Amino acid sequence: AQKVTQAQTEISVVEKEDVTLDCVYETRDTTYYLFWYKQPPSGELVFLIRRNSFDEQNEISGRYSWNFQKSTSSFNFTITASQVVDSAVYFCALSGLNTGNQFYFGTGTSLTVIP
Amino acid sequence: EPEVTQTPSHQVTQMGQEVILRCVPISNHLYFYWYRQILGQKVEFLVSFYNNEISEKSEIFDDQFSVERPDGSNFTLKIRSTKLEDSAMYFCASSERQGPYNSPLHFGNGTRLTVT
Numbered sequence: 001a002q003k004v005t006q007a008q009t010e011i012s013v014v015e016k017e018d019v020t021l022d023c024v025y026e027t028r029d030t031t032y033y034l035f036w037y038k039q040p041p042s043g044e045l046v047f048l049i050r051r052n053s054f055d056e057q058n059e060i061s062g063r064y065s066w067n068f069q070k071s072t073s074s075f076n077f078t079i080t081a082s083q084v085v086d087s088a089v090y091f092c093a094l095s096g097l098n099t100g101n102q103f104y105f106g107t108g109t110s111l112t113v114i115p
Numbered sequence: 116e117p118e119v120t121q122t123p124s125h126q127v128t129q130m131g132q133e134v135i136l137r138c139v140p141i142s143n144h145l146y147f148y149w150y151r152q153i154l155g156q157k158v159e160f161l162v163s164f165y166n167n168e169i170s171e172k173s174e175i176f177d178d179q180f181s182v183e184r185p186d187g188s189n190f191t192l193k194i195r196s197t198k199l200e201d202s203a204m205y206f207c208a209s210s211e212r213q214g215p216y217n218s219p220l221h222f223g224n225g226t227r228l229t230v231t
Contacts, residue, residue: 035219045158045206045222091158102171103150103220105158 002027004094006106013082014114021077021090021109029053029096034068034075035103039089051075082113119223121207127229128197136192136226138207147190148208148220149182151175158206164190165213197230204228 003026013019025034036048049059051068059066063080079086089108120139128134140147149161162172164182179201181193190209194201204227208220 037222042224043204043227044224045208047219047221050219093158102160102163102173103158104160107157 002029002094002096002102002104004092004104004106006090006092006109008109009107010110010112012112012114015084016081018078018080019082019111019113021079021092021111023075023077023092023106025073025075025092025094027094027096029098031097033095035093035095036066036075036077037091037093037105039091039108041088045091048077079111082111084113084115087111087113119207119209119221121205121223121226123226124224125227125229127231130199130230131196134194134197134228136194136205136207136228138190138192138223139188140190140207140209141211141221142188144209144211144221146170146210146213147182147184148210149192150206150208150222151203152206152225153200153203161192161205194228197228199230202228202230 005024008022032053034051038046038048049066056068056070065078067076089110091108092106093103095103119141122137126134147164150158151161152158160173162176162182163170167184179195183191204225206225207223210218210220212218
């Protein structure tokens, strides 16, 4: 079974604070991909990152960084020096080699950055 | 940057009516998808489409739903007889290669369907 859990429903931080969004996944596939998408108030889904199960290197892109740990089945997302424009719902998603074309999304974490 | 476009952005319909949601995928993409998001809930897979046929569908995608690629650019989702519980945001997505494990899905801005 494929499952993504985002235990944090809502987070509020003050601008310039760092914030980490948690994602824990379950899969029986040995080959799988993990994704983060951002959904701003306007509603669209914006692709942020994709990682495959063979690549546990952490990644940094500007103020964003991702920490993938297979040992704990986690793929956490950190925003450094948060900005008001970061306010959005963030979804973690999983797709396994044997799940075909389906994405399995978590329930999302709503991030509010307070100026 | 090329993008997936969806029309209309908001559709209001009465229960029992048919609706067609329209999408124009990215031009060189070959795989197309519909997802939906009931307000405040997670995004759920409905159907994937490749080579003019459905490649996968979820249990949500029952006989009330159909998809079509009527020409070389549009990809549509039809709900034959809408129910209140069909109210949701519907996202179209496309990818260049098969499966999200080969290339990321690019989502459109969504169509908010409200069934009254």
